[in-house]
Amino acid sequence: MGSLFSKTATPSPLLEKPWSRENPTDQHFVKNYKPQAEEQQLRILLHGPVGAGKSSFINSVNSVLQNRVCREALVDNTSRDCFTKKYTTYRIQNGKTFYPFVLNDMMGLKYTSRRNRRIHVKDVKQALKGHIKDGYSFNPENKLSKGDRYYNRAPTENNKVHVLVCVVDANTVSLMNDATVEAIQDVRDEATDLEIPQVAIFTKIDEAFPEINHDVTNVCKSKSLQEKFSIAVGIPINCIFPVKNYHSETELNPDIDAVIMNALRHIIETGNDSLNKKLRSQT
Numbered sequence: 334m335g336s337l338f339s340k341t342a343t344p345s346p347l348l349e350k351p352w353s354r355e356n357p358t359d360q361h362f363v364k365n366y367k368p369q370a371e372e373q374q375l376r377i378l379l380h381g382p383v384g385a386g387k388s389s390f391i392n393s394v395n396s397v398l399q400n401r402v403c404r405e406a407l408v409d410n411t412s413r414d415c416f417t418k419k420y421t422t423y424r425i426q427n428g429k430t431f432y433p434f435v436l437n438d439m440m441g442l443k444y445t446s447r448r449n450r451r452i453h454v455k456d457v458k459q460a461l462k463g464h465i466k467d468g469y470s471f472n473p474e475n476k477l478s479k480g481d482r483y484y485n486r487a488p489t490e491n492n493k494v495h496v497l498v499c500v501v502d503a504n505t506v507s508l509m510n511d512a513t514v515e516a517i518q519d520v521r522d523e524a525t526d527l528e529i530p531q532v533a534i535f536t537k538i539d540e541a542f543p544e545i546n547h548d549v550t551n552v553c554k555s556k557s558l559q560e561k562f563s564i565a566v567g568i569p570i571n572c573i574f575p576v577k578n579y580h581s582e583t584e585l586n587p588d589i590d591a592v593i594m595n596a597l598r599h600i601i602e603t604g605n606d607s608l609n610k611k612l613r614s615q616t
């Protein structure tokens with residue numbers, strides 16, 4: 334099957350405008366974010382191809398907010414098979430309590446057949462609606478059934494997903510096959526039906542754009558790459574954020590913190606807008 338993006342379209346080094354070295358308002362926003370309703374939590378679901386950096390993004394967010402490099406979500410350095418198998422909610426400690434947003438990790442997209450793809454999309458739909466309980470192991474051969482012990486029959490607003498984040502490796506975005514692009518579109522269609530907003534993050538910009546020379550704030554977004562992805566899956570270009578995760582570092586780096594917090598701020602703002610809209614429509 335042909336690739337949707339031209340393989341010769343190498344990522345342009347054009348880094349349009351350098352990011353400000355550090356934007357303390359992003360981190361301030363994230364640390365002080367509070368949903369409008371008491372007890373409400375904002376649920377962020379990460380999905381995307383295998384090995385894109387979903388679990389690493391969760392660790393990166395945790396690291397910035399804990400002020401030390403954290404490795405709670407397990408990451409694999411060798412296998413290219415789906416490493417994360419279980420549906421897991423990550424809460425981030427804030428002193429003696431937790432931040433009012435949670436991140437959900439799930440199995441990555443990897444298809445051997447059209448049937449597997451449909452099963453995966455159905456499982457994501459159940460997750461979006463809050464029907465999947467933590468600990469559920471995704472099975473590419475079977476979707477979650479209503480009789481399963483991990484099926485939540487009566488999800489509360491806190492169990493439902495408020496923003497869907499598509500995580501894509503910036504190195505391989507040009508090489509994504511049609512099946513993967515279609516699966517991302519299918520998941521996106523399900524989220525749109527449920528009025529759940531979507532954003533995307535492009536990970537591994539350190540590898541995709543070596544010219545940034547370890548200064549990830551110098552990044553710059555390869556507009557052409559983002560535009561192609563935006564057109565392919567329909568996520569607006571201003572909802573696509575480049576990121577470099579903590580993946581090999583043992584110490585924090587303010588530049589990496591800055592890109593992680595910038596992406597997270599936009600993710601939270603997007604989810605919060607939809608949460609507020611929902612609450613308004615219920616009153």
Ligand SMILES: Nc1nc2c(ncn2[C@@H]2O[C@H](COP(=O)(O)OP(=O)(O)OP(=O)(O)O)[C@@H](O)[C@H]2O)c(=O)[nH]1
Nearest residue numbers: 383384385386387388389415416417441537578580
């Ligand atoms: N250079 C670089 N490597 C990264 C980055 N983010 C993740 N990685 C590496 O990419 C590999 C896959 O990362 P994971 O976080 O396990 O990816 P995943 O999407 O959770 O993968 P699955 O659970 O298999 O779907 C690991 O070797 C990470 O160390 C990044 O921003 N830059």
Ligand SMILES: [Mg+2]
Nearest residue numbers: 387388416417
């Ligand atoms: Mg993972």
